[in-house]
Amino acid sequence: MEKRVLKDANDRVDGIYKVTGKAKYFAEYELPGLTYGVLVTSTITKGKITSLDTKAAEKAPGVVSVISHLNKPSAPAYEQEGGSPFKIFYTDKIFFNGQPIAIVVANTFERATYAASLVKVTYAKEDFNTDFEKAVTDVKAKKLQGQPEYKRGVENAYKTAEVKIEAKYHLPIETHNPMELHGIIADWRPNNQVTVYAKTQGVKATQGTIANVFKIPIENIQVNSEFVGGGFGMALRTWPLEIATVMASKHIAKPVKLVITRMQMFTMVGNRPAAVQTIGLGANKDGTLTGITHRAFGETSAYENFTEGVVNMAKFMYQCDNVNTQYTVVPVDLGVPIWMRGPGEATGAFALESAIDEMAHALDMDPLEFRIKNDPEKDQQRNKPFSDKNIKEAYRVGAQKIGWNERKNKPGSLIDGQWKYGFGVSIGVFNANRGRASVKGILKADGTLVLQSATSDIGPGTGTGMTLIASKLLGIPGDKIKFELGDSSLPPAPSQGGSATLSTVGSAVNDVCVSLKSTIAELAANSNMDATSNFVDVLKKNNLPQIEVTKQSQAGKEREDYSMYSFSIHFVKVKVHSLTGVVKVDKIVSVGDSGSIVSPKTARSQMVGGAVGGVGMALHEESIIDHRYGRYINNNFADYHVPVNADIPEIEVHFINKPDPYINPMGAKGMGEIALIGFSAAVANAVFNATGKRIRTLPITPDKVLAG
Amino acid sequence: MQSSDQESNHGDSRRDFLKKSSLITAIALTPSVAVKAAENQADERFAELFEKIPLNLTVNNKNYKSAVEPRVTLLDYLREELHLTGTKKGCDHGQCGACTVHVDGERVNSCLSLAVMNEGKKITTIEGLANGEELHPMQAAFIKHDGFQCGYCTPGQIMSAVACVNEGHTNSRAEISEYMSGNICRCGAYPNIVDAIVEVSKGGIKA
Numbered sequence: 085m086e087k088r089v090l091k092d093a094n095d096r097v098d099g100i101y102k103v104t105g106k107a108k109y110f111a112e113y114e115l116p117g118l119t120y121g122v123l124v125t126s127t128i129t130k131g132k133i134t135s136l137d138t139k140a141a142e143k144a145p146g147v148v149s150v151i152s153h154l155n156k157p158s159a160p161a162y163e164q165e166g167g168s169p170f171k172i173f174y175t176d177k178i179f180f181n182g183q184p185i186a187i188v189v190a191n192t193f194e195r196a197t198y199a200a201s202l203v204k205v206t207y208a209k210e211d212f213n214t215d216f217e218k219a220v221t222d223v224k225a226k227k228l229q230g231q232p233e234y235k236r237g238v239e240n241a242y243k244t245a246e247v248k249i250e251a252k253y254h255l256p257i258e259t260h261n262p263m264e265l266h267g268i269i270a271d272w273r274p275n276n277q278v279t280v281y282a283k284t285q286g287v288k289a290t291q292g293t294i295a296n297v298f299k300i301p302i303e304n305i306q307v308n309s310e311f312v313g314g315g316f317g318m319a320l321r322t323w324p325l326e327i328a329t330v331m332a333s334k335h336i337a338k339p340v341k342l343v344i345t346r347m348q349m350f351t352m353v354g355n356r357p358a359a360v361q362t363i364g365l366g367a368n369k370d371g372t373l374t375g376i377t378h379r380a381f382g383e384t385s386a387y388e389n390f391t392e393g394v395v396n397m398a399k400f401m402y403q404c405d406n407v408n409t410q411y412t413v414v415p416v417d418l419g420v421p422i423w424m425r426g427p428g429e430a431t432g433a434f435a436l437e438s439a440i441d442e443m444a445h446a447l448d449m450d451p452l453e454f455r456i457k458n459d460p461e462k463d464q465q466r467n468k469p470f471s472d473k474n475i476k477e478a479y480r481v482g483a484q485k486i487g488w489n490e491r492k493n494k495p496g497s498l499i500d501g502q503w504k505y506g507f508g509v510s511i512g513v514f515n516a517n518r519g520r521a522s523v524k525g526i527l528k529a530d531g532t533l534v535l536q537s538a539t540s541d542i543g544p545g546t547g548t549g550m551t552l553i554a555s556k557l558l559g560i561p562g563d564k565i566k567f568e569l570g571d572s573s574l575p576p577a578p579s580q581g582g583s584a585t586l587s588t589v590g591s592a593v594n595d596v597c598v599s600l601k602s603t604i605a606e607l608a609a610n611s612n613m614d615a616t617s618n619f620v621d622v623l624k625k626n627n628l629p630q631i632e633v634t635k636q637s638q639a640g641k642e643r644e645d646y647s648m649y650s651f652s653i654h655f656v657k658v659k660v661h662s663l664t665g666v667v668k669v670d671k672i673v674s675v676g677d678s679g680s681i682v683s684p685k686t687a688r689s690q691m692v693g694g695a696v697g698g699v700g701m702a703l704h705e706e707s708i709i710d711h712r713y714g715r716y717i718n719n720n721f722a723d724y725h726v727p728v729n730a731d732i733p734e735i736e737v738h739f740i741n742k743p744d745p746y747i748n749p750m751g752a753k754g755m756g757e758i759a760l761i762g763f764s765a766a767v768a769n770a771v772f773n774a775t776g777k778r779i780r781t782l783p784i785t786p787d788k789v790l791a792g
Numbered sequence: 793m794q795s796s797d798q799e800s801n802h803g804d805s806r807r808d809f810l811k812k813s814s815l816i817t818a819i820a821l822t823p824s825v826a827v828k829a830a831e832n833q834a835d836e837r838f839a840e841l842f843e844k845i846p847l848n849l850t851v852n853n854k855n856y857k858s859a860v861e862p863r864v865t866l867l868d869y870l871r872e873e874l875h876l877t878g879t880k881k882g883c884d885h886g887q888c889g890a891c892t893v894h895v896d897g898e899r900v901n902s903c904l905s906l907a908v909m910n911e912g913k914k915i916t917t918i919e920g921l922a923n924g925e926e927l928h929p930m931q932a933a934f935i936k937h938d939g940f941q942c943g944y945c946t947p948g949q950i951m952s953a954v955a956c957v958n959e960g961h962t963n964s965r966a967e968i969s970e971y972m973s974g975n976i977c978r979c980g981a982y983p984n985i986v987d988a989i990v991e992v993s994k995g996g997i998k999a
Contacts, residue, residue: 095935102943103931103950105878105918112877193872194863263882263890263944263978313880313944314978346883543942543979689938689981696980721887721976728973730966732982 090563093555094685097547097562098311107311109264110281111343115271119148121332121342122196123325124186124203125351126178129714130212130386130417133176133185133205140202141188146195149336150203151328152186157335159327160299168388170420172324173331178207179387180419181214181714182351187328189340212417214714216358217254219414220381234399234409236464241375241406245366248375249442253363253435254781256706257383258356259724260424262542264313265346266323266353270330271339278330279306285319286579287538287572293322294330307572315542316697317423318353320581325352350707350719354422357383359394359431363439366406371449373404373458378436382428384413385420392428397513398436399465400647402458407465417714423581425697426761429514434701434782437510437765442778450493451769452479452509463647471646472744472753475511478653478675481738482509485673486655495776503659505670506774512761516648516678516744516753517584518591520638522575525554525596527604528630529623533560535596536568539577539589543693544756545686549586550593552683553750557597558619567593575634583650583754586682587747592637594749599633607631642746650678652691652758654698654766660774665786667771669699672735674763679744679753687755691737694759700727701760702767703783845908851876852920860907866900867891869907870917878918878947882976889975892948892955893917899955901974918947921954930954933988941979949975953989962993 090097101107126133138150151157156173163174172184186203190196213219242248269281278300284290287307295302312319329342344352359382366375378398384390395409426433444451456476462469483489491507492498498505526534535554539546547567555562568574577589604619611625623631655673660666674691681687704725708718718724743751764782771789772778779788844859851874860869867884870876870893879902882890886904893902894916921928930953933939940946952975956962961971968989969982977985 091932091936096938096940098943099935099938099940100927102940102946103918103927103934104922105876105947107943108877109880109944111881112871114875192861193868194861261978262942263880263888263976264942265881312942314942316978343881346885346887545941685938686941689941689979689984692983693941693980696977696982720885721883722885726976726978727980727982728976729969729982729985730973732969732980735983 093552093562094683096545096686097551097567109311109313110269110283110309111267111341113269113281115269115339118339118341119189119191119336120193120196121187121189121329121340122200123184123342123344123348124188124200124205125348126181126183126185127205128178128207128209129181129214131178131207131209133178134208135206136186137204138186140204141199144195144199144202146190146192147199148189148191148338149332150186150188151332151335157331159297159331161297170324170387172328179385180351180417182348182419184325184328184352187332187342189332189336212714214416214418214709215711216383216414216416217360219416220360223381223412223414234407237406238375239408240364240377242364242366242377245374246369247443247446248364248366249439249446250362250364251439251442251780253361253438255359255431255434256782257358258424258701258705259350259707260316260318260354261349261724261726262314262316262318265343266318266325266349267341267343268326268329269339269341270333272330272333272337276300277304280308280330282307282309282326283312283319284309284322285312285315285540285542285581287540287570288576289579290322291572297327298330305572308570309540310570312540312542316425317427317581319542320423320579323353346721347719350716351419354420355707356424356431357390357421359383361394361432361435363435365439365443367443367447369447371447371454371457373402375406376402376404377408378432379410380432382411382413382431383421384415386415386417388420389413390421392423394428394432397429397432400460400463401436401511401513403460403464404458426512426514426757429757430701430761433510433512433762434764434768437762438768438780441508441765441769441772448493452483452488455479455509455511466647468645468647471648471746472679472742473649473651474677474740474742475651475653478651478677478740482653482655482673482675485736485738486657486671488655491773495773498774502662504662504774505657505659506770506772508656508658508766508768508770508773510654510762510766510769512652512654512758512763513649514583514754514757514761516650516747517582517587518639518748519578519584519588520636521577521589521592522634522636523589523592523596524575524632524634525600526630526632527600527619529620529628531564531620533558533565534568535565535593536574537577537589537592538572538574539569539585540580541569542580544585544690545683546580546585546589548686549683550590553590553593554597557594558601583756583758586752587754590682590750590752591748592635595635595637596633599635600631603631603633646746648744648747648753650753650755650758652676652762654695654763656766656770658767658770658774660771660789665789667703667784667789669733669767671733673738674735674759675738675740676755676758677740678755678758679742679747680751681739681741682750682752687739688737690755691759692735695735695763696727696732697760698763699731699767701782702764706783847908847911849910849913849915851915852917862906862908864907865903866905866907866910867902870902876917876919880944880947882945889952890945890948892951892975894951894955899952918951921950928954929992930988933992937984937987937991938981939985939988940977940981945975945977949977949985953985956989957993962989965990
């Protein structure tokens with residue numbers, strides 16, 4: 085085991101590698117004979133390739149090969165025409181602008197880049213539409229039906245309520261943009277042995293996809309992904325560009341590395357889909373909610389379908405007997421979306437949590453008081469008790485920390501010179517998932533413990549959390565424990581998504597440690613040692629260099645009896661400049677109600693990170709398309725604004741930190757999504773409180789504030 | 793880059809050029825041998841010879857002598873040639889700061905600098921910041937304050953943070969934030985990064 089000193093048991097176990105540059109991300113592995121791939125992408129939005137001339141590119145210096153639909157190697161799963169998913173290099177059709185249509189492979193990155201510019205392509209163009217808002221209007225005209233409607237009680241009860249509001253909310257396309265560019269290194273060797281270094285949230289998923297596409301045995305494929313430079317959902321699937329690189333390696337029998345450009349990060353690796361939502365709320369004059377209607381249209385692509393839980397929250401988050409929801413996806417001629425942090429719930433929460441604030445205002449009630457009044461005792465959607473929910477306490481803690489008592493219910497009341505101040509609150513909620521995972525534990529006579537699972541760490545601190553669970557159970561210091569992940573040959577675990585890793589893999593770590601502990605106790609008893617003997621002494625006495633155990637763990641029947649969710653409350657104080665319309669977030673307090681906190685330092689960072697992402701969603705982020713050409717026009721970090729250091733104020737994080745008695749042995753629930761879900765509404769609500777202007781279209785940019 | 797573009801305009805590949813070139817006679821090859829050499833990609837090796845420029849630079853106190861194509865950025869040179877992969881590529885446009893290194897003590901986006909522009913210069917990358925096993929105080933502070941999650945922007949953040957302290961832009965949290973705003977962190981570790989810089993600027997942390 086490498087030297088790794090933890091000064092504080094709560095420090096990130098891989099921090100030392102990250103601060104010294106020793107952490108190796110996918111593109112940083114040296115393979116003998118490595119070649120470089122660069123993509124050629126379509127310059128039209130819809131139609132067909134009529135010719136693709138690679139002669140000049142092939143003659144360019146250093147070029148090994150150009151692979152396209154004209155000469156691709158065999159990928160048996162793609163042989164059949166049509167269907168979903170999109171089959172790269174097995175079609176001459178163009179579905180979106182920037183679609184990969186060829187990969188140029190050369191002996192250096194520069195040579196591949198130059199040669200890619202020499203590929204000449206002609207197309208037969210077709211009419212297209214990339215304008216989601218326009219597509220929604222057209223769909224409405226055609227009266228297309230969406231998913232089955234959820235209904236409890238009376239449909240559209242809000243319409244006949246004593247007090248009602250109805251409002252429409254718009255979200256633009258957001259792009260994940262993790263700092264690390266996407267790509268893959270693929271090394272297809274003779275006898276169909278394939279090794280890849282991937283940027284993936286699931287090594288087993290990547291392994292399975294490659295096996296399926298090329299119809300080779302899964303055990304032939306080794307996927308390595310120890311360090312991942314952020315994902316936020318975009319690395320939850322194996323993208324066509326990854327398959328293209330594997331094809332290229334197969335074709336030339338050499339390892340190929342592809343790292344896409346920042347511009348390509350906007351077109352071919354997913355996005356948070358645009359959405360148009362309508363919320364209707366009805367309430368009695370005393371503030372009792374009597375009706376919730378949530379209808380949403382979400383963006384999808386024309387060639388693959390994508391859906392997410394946009395209207396989930398409306399079904400259970402508030403006590404209300406009459407609820408109906410509808411969700412319809414509408415295709416446009418863009419790359420297919422994918423879950424982005426907080427996925428559909430974050431989209432839905434912007435609308436619902438803004439509407440709740442609008443209703444409180446209509447009732448002339450403090451929004452906090454209105455929320456607490458309608459806080460549900462049980463999950464009305466599933467008719468089950470919540471396994472654990474401490475929202476009222478979270479509201480109280482957060483309100484005190486943000487200084488809610490300074491807030492005035494009348495908008496525009498807090499003014500200091502040219503700045504107007506306002507406070508906003510919102511709630512975030514996400515299903516507390518727990519899947520099935522296996523972990524192998526190897527307890528060694530040298531005093532160390534190795535834990536292995538084919539899970540991932542895209543940043544939250546998987547290894548740190550698992551180490552802390554094991555350390556607590558076995559009394560072994562963290563720097564004597566090594567948690568190995570990001571390797572498809574390790575015991576299987578699901579992809580890192582849906583805030584489930586700590587709950588899922590942590591439970592298996594728990595079971596492994598419990599088992600190791602009892603084995604040590606048995607060995608101690610058999611060799612007449614004290615039951616509390618140190619495991620090193622016990623192993624030595626028994627002449628055992630190590631003991632091993634592998635455990636698979638999954639949720640039991642408790643999930644049928646309880647409704648399990650993680651919650652967050654976001655409090656935001658903003659200041660809005662009265663002349664320029666600039667919104668600055670002045671202070672943030674986020675309270676997490678997600679069971680026990682296993683890893684306090686990384687948990688806090690995750691909440692902080694979610695708030696920063698929330699500031700981006702609320703104030704900055706929007707992928708803009710020129711619909712005449714179907715192209716993104718702000719596809720870079722200068723024009724697509726994400727929060728920078730100077731945009732972020734002090735962020736206070738608090739945790740309720742009470743174990744959920746039913747979720748898993750640790751009593752801990754996921755936090756990755758709730759850190760962001762709802763946040764954008766807290767900002768919009770604070771802007772309303774500061775200015776009296778209700779901005780229902782994200783992001784809240786100065787032009788909207790001034791026009792609002 | 794320039795010459796390559798011109799080539800494509802003329803519709804001649806470099807191999808064709810070499811086949812016709814009088815340079816061939818200068819190196820005493822008969823035309824038929826030259827054509828054969830071209831077919832065997834020997835022309836590639838000639839091309840490399842003429843296209844690469846000698847480069848001398850010092851990275852982390854180690855001298856490197858090599859020849860590079862002028863279009864190779866300092867970032868790609870560090871990562872692909874020297875295999876110093878601690879310096880990260882996040883945008884290739886000088887917009888994210890992940891590639892920040894020190895050139896003669898100043899912070900520079902290495903993706904916006906061609907390798908050959910750094911002839912004779914002293915480069916420090918994240919790999920050269922620690923003193924052997926002993927971390928630089930900024931590295932230790934980033935661990936202590938959890939100034940990262942995925943870690944991808946971290947080398948750039950740390951190189952920028954060290955420069956920020958050296959430049960004297962640490963008089964307030966707001967000033968630190970302003971001078972650290974060229975380094976994007978998508979995981980959102982900004983407040984923790986500022987905490988780390990505040991502590992180092994006050995001399996409060998020893999590695």
